[in-house]
Amino acid sequence: MHARLKAWAWQGAAVLAVALLATWFAHNLSANLAARGMEVDFSFLAARAGFDIPFRLVEWDSSYPYGWALYVSGVNTLLASALIIVLASALGLLLALMRLSGNPLAAGTARAVIELVRNTPQLVQIVFVYVAVLQVLPPMRNSITWFGGIFLNVRGLYLPSPSGTAYNWILAATVVAVLAAALLWRRLGLAAVPRLVVLPPVLLLGAVLAGFNAAWEYPVLRGFNFVGGTRVPPELLALVLGLGIYTSVFIAEIIRAAIAGIHRGQAEAARSLGLTAHQSMFLVILPQALRILIPPLTSQYLNIIKSTTLGAAIAYPEILQIFARTVLNQSGRAVEVMTLVLGVFLVVNLLTSAAMNAWNRRLMLQGR
Amino acid sequence: MQTLKDLLRRGALAAIAGGIAALFAGNVALAQLAPPPGPTVEAIKRRGTLNCGIDTGVPGFAAQDASGTWKGIDIDYCRALAVAILGDASKSKYTPTTAAARFTVLQSGEIDVLIRDSTLTFTRSTALGLDQVAVNFYAGQGFLVRKALGVSKAADLQGATICTVTGATLELNIADFARSTGARIGTLLFDKAEEAIAAMEAGRCDGYTDDSGSLAGMRSTLKVPADWMVLPELISKEPLGIHIRSGDPRWQKIVFWLDTMLKSAEEFGVTQANADQMKSSKDPFVLRLIGVEGDFGKMLGLDNDFFLRAVKTVGNYGEMYDRHFGPNALDLPRGLNNLWNKGGMHYTLPLR
Numbered sequence: 001m002h003a004r005l006k007a008w009a010w011q012g013a014a015v016l017a018v019a020l021l022a023t024w025f026a027h028n029l030s031a032n033l034a035a036r037g038m039e040v041d042f043s044f045l046a047a048r049a050g051f052d053i054p055f056r057l058v059e060w061d062s063s064y065p066y067g068w069a070l071y072v073s074g075v076n077t078l079l080a081s082a083l084i085i086v087l088a089s090a091l092g093l094l095l096a097l098m099r100l101s102g103n104p105l106a107a108g109t110a111r112a113v114i115e116l117v118r119n120t121p122q123l124v125q126i127v128f129v130y131v132a133v134l135q136v137l138p139p140m141r142n143s144i145t146w147f148g149g150i151f152l153n154v155r156g157l158y159l160p161s162p163s164g165t166a167y168n169w170i171l172a173a174t175v176v177a178v179l180a181a182a183l184l185w186r187r188l189g190l191a192a193v194p195r196l197v198v199l200p201p202v203l204l205l206g207a208v209l210a211g212f213n214a215a216w217e218y219p220v221l222r223g224f225n226f227v228g229g230t231r232v233p234p235e236l237l238a239l240v241l242g243l244g245i246y247t248s249v250f251i252a253e254i255i256r257a258a259i260a261g262i263h264r265g266q267a268e269a270a271r272s273l274g275l276t277a278h279q280s281m282f283l284v285i286l287p288q289a290l291r292i293l294i295p296p297l298t299s300q301y302l303n304i305i306k307s308t309t310l311g312a313a314i315a316y317p318e319i320l321q322i323f324a325r326t327v328l329n330q331s332g333r334a335v336e337v338m339t340l341v342l343g344v345f346l347v348v349n350l351l352t353s354a355a356m357n358a359w360n361r362r363l364m365l366q367g368r
Numbered sequence: 369m370q371t372l373k374d375l376l377r378r379g380a381l382a383a384i385a386g387g388i389a390a391l392f393a394g395n396v397a398l399a400q401l402a403p404p405p406g407p408t409v410e411a412i413k414r415r416g417t418l419n420c421g422i423d424t425g426v427p428g429f430a431a432q433d434a435s436g437t438w439k440g441i442d443i444d445y446c447r448a449l450a451v452a453i454l455g456d457a458s459k460s461k462y463t464p465t466t467a468a469a470r471f472t473v474l475q476s477g478e479i480d481v482l483i484r485d486s487t488l489t490f491t492r493s494t495a496l497g498l499d500q501v502a503v504n505f506y507a508g509q510g511f512l513v514r515k516a517l518g519v520s521k522a523a524d525l526q527g528a529t530i531c532t533v534t535g536a537t538l539e540l541n542i543a544d545f546a547r548s549t550g551a552r553i554g555t556l557l558f559d560k561a562e563e564a565i566a567a568m569e570a571g572r573c574d575g576y577t578d579d580s581g582s583l584a585g586m587r588s589t590l591k592v593p594a595d596w597m598v599l600p601e602l603i604s605k606e607p608l609g610i611h612i613r614s615g616d617p618r619w620q621k622i623v624f625w626l627d628t629m630l631k632s633a634e635e636f637g638v639t640q641a642n643a644d645q646m647k648s649s650k651d652p653f654v655l656r657l658i659g660v661e662g663d664f665g666k667m668l669g670l671d672n673d674f675f676l677r678a679v680k681t682v683g684n685y686g687e688m689y690d691r692h693f694g695p696n697a698l699d700l701p702r703g704l705n706n707l708w709n710k711g712g713m714h715y716t717l718p719l720r
Contacts (some may be wrong), residue, residue, distance in 0.1 A: 013437075021544040031614040035615060036475070036497030036613070036614055036615065037497055037614065038495070038497045045696075050540055050543045050544065050547075051539050051540055051543050051555070052539070052542075052543055052546075052553075052554060052555050054529070054554050054555060054556055054557075062543045063546065104394070127563075131570065134567065134570035134571070134572055135570060139571045140571070154570065154571040154572055155529070155572065200684045205445060222527065223526055223527035223528070224517070224525075224528040224529065224574050225526070225527050225528070225529060225554070234572065235556075253443065312559060312560075313558070313559050313563065314535070314563075314564075315531075315556045315557055315558050315564075315567065321534060321557060323536040324468075324533045325557070325559075326534055326535060326539060326557065327613055328468070328535070329467070329471070329534075329536070330491065330498040330540060331491070331495065331497070332471070332491050332492065332494075332495030334471075334475070
C-alpha cells in the first residue's frame with residue numbers, strides 16, 4: 001500500500017512538473033509575442049501561396065493556398081517515407097542474411113558495408129549520393145532512352161503517364177477486388193490456395209488491362225525540359241537511396257540480433273524434419289524472429305519518417321522545405337507553421353506505431 | 369564610547385544621504401545631456417561583443433577568405449557598429465544565418481542586428497515584428513544562365529528550371545514574374561547558395577537566380593565563370609538592408625544614423641585616410657559628422673567620437689563598396705548604389 005502511494009505521488013509530481021513547464025512555455029510565448037505586437041493566427045493558411053512546387057503527386061499551382069501546400073508537401077514526405085521503408089527493410093534483410101550466411105565473402109562484404117555506413121553522418125551520405133547521382137546521369141539532350149518513351153537524364157526519370165476514365169475505373173476495381181479478396185480469403189473458402197501466389201498476378205493483369213484502355217501521354221523534349229508524362233526527380237532518388245541505405249544497416253543488425261535470439265533448437269528441429277536451410281530460415285526462424293524484431297523495427301521506421309526532412313538539403317520538396325521554410329518565410333508565422341509541422345509528424349508517427357503495434361499483437365496471439 | 373558610536377552613525381547617515389543626492393543630481397544631469405542608449409546597446413556593452421547576423425557565404429556581402437576571416441560590405445557594417453559602440457571592431461561576433469533561419473534568429477534575440485543582404489518588405493516589417501532600419505545595397509533579382517542555352521532575356525526562360533535558395537523573396541518573385549508574363553519557370557530550392565550552385569553546375573538546373581549583388585558574388589565562385597552569363601534585366605526590386613527587432617527605438621536611431629553618416633562621409637569627402645585631418649575642415653556638416661561640433665554622438669547615447677572611429681576603421685560607404693564590389697573585386701558598376709548626386713539612390717538625411 002505504501003509503495004503504491006509513493007508511486008502515485010511520484011506520478012502526480014511528474015504530471016505537475018510537465019504542466020508547469022508547458023504553462024511556462026505558453027506564458028513565455030504569449031509575453032514575447034505581445035512584446036512584438038504579434039499574435040497566434042492560423043488564417044494565413046487560406047492566403048494565396050504564389051510559389052511553385054517542383055515535384056508533386058497531387059494538384060498544385062501557385063494560386064493555391066498555403067494550407068494546400070501542407071497537403072502537397074505532406075504527400076511528398078509520405079511518398080519518400082514509404083519508398084525508404086520498403087528499400088531499407090529489403091536491403092536490411094539481405095544484409096542480415098549475408099552476414100549470417102557463413103559464406104566468408106558475403107559475410108565480410110555485409111560487415112564492411114554495415115560498418116562503413118553506420119559510422120558516417122547521415123546528411124553527408126545523402127548529399128554525397130545526390131551529387132553522385134547528378135554526376136552519373138547524362139545531360140538532357142543526351143538522355144538515355146528506353147522503348148522510345150522512357151527517358152533518364154540529370155533532370156530525372158521521365159515516364160509516359162496513363163490517364164482516362166476507363167483506366168481509372170479498371171485500376172480502382174482491380175485494387176478493391178484484390179484487397180477484399182486478401183482480407184476475406186479464408187471466408188471465401190480458399191484457405192488451401194496460397195494467397196501470395198494468386199493475388200499479385202491478378203493485380204498485374206488488372207494493371208495491364210487498365211494500361212491498354214488508357215490514353216498515354218508521352219514525355220517530349222520541348223525547349224529546356226521534357227513536357228508531359230510523369231517525372232521522378234533525382235532528388236527523390238537520392239533521398240530514397242541515401243536514407244534507405246543508411247537505415248538498412250541498422251535494420252540488418254536488428255534482424256541479425258532477432259535471428260540470433262531464436263533458440264538453436266528451432267533450427268536443429270527444422271533440419272531434422274528434413275527442411276532445407278532455405279525452408280528452415282523462411283518458414284521456421286524468420287516468422288519467430290519477427291516477434292522480437294518488430295518493436296525495434298518500429299523505432300527505425302519512425303526515424304525514417306522524421307529523417308525525410310533531410311531532403312530539404314537536396315531540394316526535395318517535402319514538408320520541412322515547403323512548409324517550414326518557404327511558407328514560414330513568406331507568411332512570417334513561425335509559431336503556427338512549426339506547430340503544424342510538429343503536429344503532422346506526431347500524427348503520422350503515432351499512426352505508424354499504432355499499425356506496427358497492432359501487427360505485433362497479432363503475431364503474439366498466434367504464437368504461444 | 370557612546371559618542372563615538374553616535375558620531376559614526378551620524379556620519380554614515382550623512383554619507384548615504386549625500387550619496388543619494390549625488391546620484392539623483394547625476395541622473396538628472398545625465399538625463400539632460402546624454403539619454404541612455406537603450407536596452408540593446410546596454411546589453412552589448414555588458415556583454416562586450418556585438419552579435420551580428422550575416423550571410424553564410426556570398427562574396428561581396430559576407431564570405432570567408434583563405435585565412436578564415438569574414439570579408440564583405442555587411443561585415444564592414446558590423447565592424448563599424450562594433451567600433452562605434454565598443455571602441456573595438458574586433459568585438460563584432462558573426463553568426464552566419466541561412467535565408468530560412470535569419471529572422472527567427474533575430475526575433476529570438478540571439479543577434480543584435482541582422483545585416484545579411486536581406487530585402488526589406490512589407491511582410492517582414494509587419495508580420496515578423498522587425499524594424500527595417502536602412503538600405504545598404506540596392507539590388508534587383510537577376511539570372512545567371514549557361515551561355516550555351518542561347519538565352520538573351522528573362523522572358524526566354526520559358527520552361528526552364530532555376531536553382532535558388534529557399535526562404536527568400538526570390539522564389540516568390542519568379543512566381544510573380546511567371547504569372548505576369550505567362551512564362552513557366554520551375555524552381556529548385558536549396559538551403560544554401562553553394563549547394564544550389566553545385567546542382568546548377570552539374571546540369572540539374574538551367575540557371576541560378578539571386579539579387580544582382582549576390583549574383584556577381586556567386587559567379588566569382590564558379591568553376592568556369594566564362595561558361596556563364598548574367599542576364600541584363602532584373603525582375604524585381606531588392607532593397608537589401610538592415611533589420612533589428614522592434615521595440616528599441618534608441619537602437620534603431622543609432623543604426624540608422626550610422627548608416628546615414630557612412631554615406632554622408634562619402635558625400636563630404638571624409639575618408640578612412642583623411643578623417644583626422646578633416647577636424648580642421650571649415651564645413652560645419654563635416655565638423656558635425658566627425659564629432660568636433662554638436663553633440664550628435666551624445667544625443668544617440670554614445671560618445672561624440674563614435675563616427676570618427678567607425679570611418680577610420682571601415683572608410684566611407686564608397687570605400688566599402690569599392691573594396692568589395694569595385695573593379696578590383698567583383699567589378700559590379702555602382703549604378704543605383706551611387707550617391708544621389710552621381711545618379712544613384714543614396715540620398716541621406718541632413719546632419720543638423
